[in-house]
Amino acid sequence: MKHFLIAAISATLVFSAAPASAGEGSFARSDGFQLTIKCRGSGCTVRGKKPDGKWGLVEQGPGGSKNYDKLVAKYQGMGFKEQ
Numbered sequence: 001m002k003h004f005l006i007a008a009i010s011a012t013l014v015f016s017a018a019p020a021s022a023g024e025g026s027f028a029r030s031d032g033f034q035l036t037i038k039c040r041g042s043g044c045t046v047r048g049k050k051p052d053g054k055w056g057l058v059e060q061g062p063g064g065s066k067n068y069d070k071l072v073a074k075y076q077g078m079g080f081k082e083q
Contacts, residue, residue, distance in 0.1 A: 023069070035048050037071050043061065044063055045060050
């Protein structure tokens with residue numbers, strides 16, 4: 001019983017320490033430009049990469065799944081398709 005209690009507490013701590021993911025996706029445009037959108041509860045980050053280029057920050061903003069959906073709609077309107 002004691003081992004079960006310790007295992008249950010450990011599992012709770014492991015899962016509560018991980019940040020909640022509000023959304024994450026990879027997108028590309030026909031000219032080869034790639035994007036990744038990662039949203040957590042604390043904020044969203046959009047990173048981009050030109051063909052044969054390095055990844056760089058495109059924009060940051062507030063987090064949450066609603067903001068992830070807004071970013072996806074924004075970049076799909078600019079010609080990006082989910083990979």
